[in-house]
Amino acid sequence: MKNKPWYAVALLASLYVISYIDRLILTLLVEPIKADLGITDLQMGLLIGPAFAILFSVIGLPVAWAVDRGNRKGLLIIGILLWSISTLLAGYATSFAMLFVLRMGLAVGESVLSPVAISLIGDLFRRDRRAAPSSVFIAAGTTGVMLAYVVGAAAIDLAQSGALRFLPIIGVLPPWRLTLALIALPGFAIALIALTTLREPPRGTMEDTPSIDNGPISRFGIFNRRSEAIRFYACFFIGNALLGMMLYGALAWYPTHLIRSQGVSASQAGYIFSTALALGVLLTMAIPTLAQRIARSGRRDLLLFAPLLLIPIGLALFVAALMQKALIIASILIALGFSLLSAVNALPSITVPLTSPPAIRGRLVALVQLCNNIISLSLGAYLVALLARTYYPGPTGLGSAMLVIALSAGPSAWLLFYLAWKPYRRAVMRRG
Numbered sequence: 001m002k003n004k005p006w007y008a009v010a011l012l013a014s015l016y017v018i019s020y021i022d023r024l025i026l027t028l029l030v031e032p033i034k035a036d037l038g039i040t041d042l043q044m045g046l047l048i049g050p051a052f053a054i055l056f057s058v059i060g061l062p063v064a065w066a067v068d069r070g071n072r073k074g075l076l077i078i079g080i081l082l083w084s085i086s087t088l089l090a091g092y093a094t095s096f097a098m099l100f101v102l103r104m105g106l107a108v109g110e111s112v113l114s115p116v117a118i119s120l121i122g123d124l125f126r127r128d129r130r131a132a133p134s135s136v137f138i139a140a141g142t143t144g145v146m147l148a149y150v151v152g153a154a155a156i157d158l159a160q161s162g163a164l165r166f167l168p169i170i171g172v173l174p175p176w177r178l179t180l181a182l183i184a185l186p187g188f189a190i191a192l193i194a195l196t197t198l199r200e201p202p203r204g205t206m207e208d209t210p211s212i213d214n215g216p217i218s219r220f221g222i223f224n225r226r227s228e229a230i231r232f233y234a235c236f237f238i239g240n241a242l243l244g245m246m247l248y249g250a251l252a253w254y255p256t257h258l259i260r261s262q263g264v265s266a267s268q269a270g271y272i273f274s275t276a277l278a279l280g281v282l283l284t285m286a287i288p289t290l291a292q293r294i295a296r297s298g299r300r301d302l303l304l305f306a307p308l309l310l311i312p313i314g315l316a317l318f319v320a321a322l323m324q325k326a327l328i329i330a331s332i333l334i335a336l337g338f339s340l341l342s343a344v345n346a347l348p349s350i351t352v353p354l355t356s357p358p359a360i361r362g363r364l365v366a367l368v369q370l371c372n373n374i375i376s377l378s379l380g381a382y383l384v385a386l387l388a389r390t391y392y393p394g395p396t397g398l399g400s401a402m403l404v405i406a407l408s409a410g411p412s413a414w415l416l417f418y419l420a421w422k423p424y425r426r427a428v429m430r431r432g
């Protein structure tokens with residue numbers, strides 16, 4: 001089968017959902033893992049953040065180099081199998097060290113997916129039609145984040161119910177271990193589907209069509225000079241990573257914050273926090289697609305101008321949620337604030353296919369991942385635990401730590417987005 005572009009997008013989006021579920025499931029299993037393996041909050045912060053993020057960042061560039069030159073389908077299958085096996089084996093880990101190594105295996109496997117997906121989308125759709133499929137793929141990541149809490153909570157409930165004791169090998173596992181085994185299984189099924197149905201398109205065949213800006217693509221993409229391109233990507237990627245630092249800190253610790261400060265169960269925390277992500281899925285798809293449509297009528301810089309409006313609004317709602325003691329009000333505020341900020345956080349991977357030459361597309365996506373994982377995932381998860389332990393002991397300490405990070409990272413991210421918008425605006429207006 002299938003050379004149909006939207007079929008490939010749907011398959012890649014499904015994989016992105018599964019990858020995020022596998023990546024984030026540990027955030028709902030903090031307490032039972034700590035009790036079973038005798039590890040601390042800081043060690044859990046290392047497992048959720050640096051154990052995954054550091055190797056994900058280091059391996060990303062060589063993987064992207066291979067994606068830009070090699071067989072993307074083959075690399076994708078290997079990546080899926082590696083991250084699924086790592087998640088499955090994590091259910092049998094007996095120490096912090098074993099979990100750490102398996103999280104690194106998960107990182108290597110997942111580092112393949114985004115460069116492959118963005119590269120394939122660039123060869124399946126004309127440049128002036130890429131915003132929508134790119135947005136759908138990136139929105140699948142937000143969907144995966146949401147489903148990590150919904151599916152994770154359901155898997156925890158199912159594992160704790162004892163209804164799966166009849167299953168061979170995994171049925172006798174304790175609930176948190178059985179949860180990891182259940183979460184790993186869909187990856188193997190999707191890998192088989194991708195192997196038998198996904199076909200690799202020729203490279204570069206879609207670059208002959210006009211761009212949305214009606215101008216040719218230079219060796220620096222839409223930019224005329226190397227300095228413009230470097231300034232744009234540096235400010236855009238680092239600003240986005242700072243924004244991601246507060247979001248990843250919340251992803252890692254907000255459910256545990258609810259458990260400790262509000263007295264809810266792990267599954268309840270998962271269901272509650274998932275509502276904070278649902279709107280983000282729609283916004284991640286809607287904002288870039290709408291901006292690209294409006295760009296055709298004159299406001300060509302809207303894709304990068306929108307974050308300058310959305311970041312302050314989302315940050316205010318996010319901060320208000322962390323300061324709110326009433327569970328219902330806090331849940332509404334975090335849903336609105338997190339959704340707006342996560343939609344902005346998705347923009348780099350959507351923007352790369354619109355601004356870059358095809359020969360380096362995979363490597364630019366890897367640079368997005370490098371910045372996100374060194375700054376966002378590594379620091380976000382770990383700094384929350386470190387600040388809470390050092391300065392804010394007690395049941396509300398995680399919330400106070402997330403608040404400090406938000407008030408520091410949010411304004412800095414806005415400034416860098418502003419600095420990225422200026423060369424982007426000059427480039428797209430010049431090409432109008």
